[in-house]
Amino acid sequence: MIDQKFALETLMSFLSVEGITGQEKKIGQEIVRTLKGLGLSGKHIRFDDANERIPLPTQTGNLIAHLAGTIEGPRLLFMTHMDTVPLCAKAVPVLKGKKIVPEAETALGGDNRTGCAVLVHLAKILLEQKPKHPPITLLFTVREESGLFGARHINPEVLSGPVMGFNVDGRLASDVIIGAVGADRWEVDIRGKASHAGVHPERGISATLVASLALAEVHANGWFGKVVKEGREGTSNVGSFGDAQGRSAGEATNVVTDFVHIKGESRSHDAKFVREISEAYKQAFLKAAEKVTDHEGKTAKVKFTSRIDYHPFRLKENAPVVQRAVAAVKELGLEPNCRVTNGGLDANWICKHGIPTVTFGAGQNEIHTVKEWVDVPEFYKGCELAVKLATIGV
Numbered sequence: 001m002i003d004q005k006f007a008l009e010t011l012m013s014f015l016s017v018e019g020i021t022g023q024e025k026k027i028g029q030e031i032v033r034t035l036k037g038l039g040l041s042g043k044h045i046r047f048d049d050a051n052e053r054i055p056l057p058t059q060t061g062n063l064i065a066h067l068a069g070t071i072e073g074p075r076l077l078f079m080t081h082m083d084t085v086p087l088c089a090k091a092v093p094v095l096k097g098k099k100i101v102p103e104a105e106t107a108l109g110g111d112n113r114t115g116c117a118v119l120v121h122l123a124k125i126l127l128e129q130k131p132k133h134p135p136i137t138l139l140f141t142v143r144e145e146s147g148l149f150g151a152r153h154i155n156p157e158v159l160s161g162p163v164m165g166f167n168v169d170g171r172l173a174s175d176v177i178i179g180a181v182g183a184d185r186w187e188v189d190i191r192g193k194a195s196h197a198g199v200h201p202e203r204g205i206s207a208t209l210v211a212s213l214a215l216a217e218v219h220a221n222g223w224f225g226k227v228v229k230e231g232r233e234g235t236s237n238v239g240s241f242g243d244a245q246g247r248s249a250g251e252a253t254n255v256v257t258d259f260v261h262i263k264g265e266s267r268s269h270d271a272k273f274v275r276e277i278s279e280a281y282k283q284a285f286l287k288a289a290e291k292v293t294d295h296e297g298k299t300a301k302v303k304f305t306s307r308i309d310y311h312p313f314r315l316k317e318n319a320p321v322v323q324r325a326v327a328a329v330k331e332l333g334l335e336p337n338c339r340v341t342n343g344g345l346d347a348n349w350i351c352k353h354g355i356p357t358v359t360f361g362a363g364q365n366e367i368h369t370v371k372e373w374v375d376v377p378e379f380y381k382g383c384e385l386a387v388k389l390a391t392i393g394v
Helices: 004-015 025-037 110-129 207-220 271-291 320-331 346-352 376-391
Strands: 045-047 063-067 076-081 093-096 099-102 136-141 164-168 175-180 182-191 225-229 232-242 259-268 301-310 337-341 357-360 373-375
Touching: 004 025, 004 093, 004 099, 004 110, 004 376, 025 045, 025 063, 025 110, 063 110, 076 110, 076 346, 076 376, 110 136, 110 164, 110 373, 110 376, 164 320, 164 346, 164 376, 175 320, 175 346, 182 207, 182 271, 207 232, 207 259, 207 271, 225 271, 232 271, 259 271, 271 301, 301 346, 320 357, 320 376, 346 357, 373 376
Parallel strands: 076 136, 076 164, 164 357, 175 337
Antiparallel strands: 045 063, 063 136, 093 099, 099 373, 175 357, 182 259, 182 301, 225 232, 232 259
């Protein structure tokens, strides 16, 4: 039932349109143009206003399209994200045999233009071949790569009540992702006091030293990297270490550093344990601040903030959405692999919005690197699976 020629041409076209995270306007317009070219009326296509609620500059909202069913039945959601990582800027796709690779030293954008092409191909099959299927909503989100913001800030009402969802984002069509980790993003400001490091070092309060002592304690107590505590597991990492603008902390070796800004994350499949990991960092910074004083006994000031990036979820294998996915994979002659992932997905937030959602792949490989490539036969399998998911059992 699939149209390989259309699917591949659509993927190559989408890969050629730049749209790094937060700058999805052009790829959104290209998807709309293609959907209209398939005969989908403009009145069934819209952009929402999620970008007005996202706390980072975002050109456009999520793109939503509705397809009427050929039979009555509960609505299904098919979704993916439009944005790519910044390393994909200026990417030019090249087809080499059964692979698509970037022409130059960039990432490719298969994450997630493969998903965009899978959804548009699904629309083509349903609109032209008119197999039996229930009503379907297509969702193309923004800013997935920079924090799942499009999925987080969508108003579920614009999706028209789907009972289950299928998210295209990954490598193998046979991988049915039924759960994903949750995460906190945290930041800390350490305000010390500047002083001449050669003449009066005792008059300064080194924010760098406070930060170093705190991170050393975090590591010593087992809260950095892979974290295992009383049978519970998670991870944590420290990202940027500098000033508020991302520049170097401190300006000169002869000045006691007066300010440090650090960003990090905590992850776990246990929502409570995520918060405990973040709290361990907070307490370490507060404790370290007490150890570094000036000649008058004054200490640094620490401001630690954290926010939920996304909630963990885990669907039961007997959930209807999982059973539908497993049955569809088997009908393609593949062996379904139900698993959980330690990375965040748009499905984290869609499940939180009350729509149980699984994720499957469509040929992505070595994403977020200059070695990224798309496996074309696996991409076709993703296209086949989407069609099967829309039509199975009807």
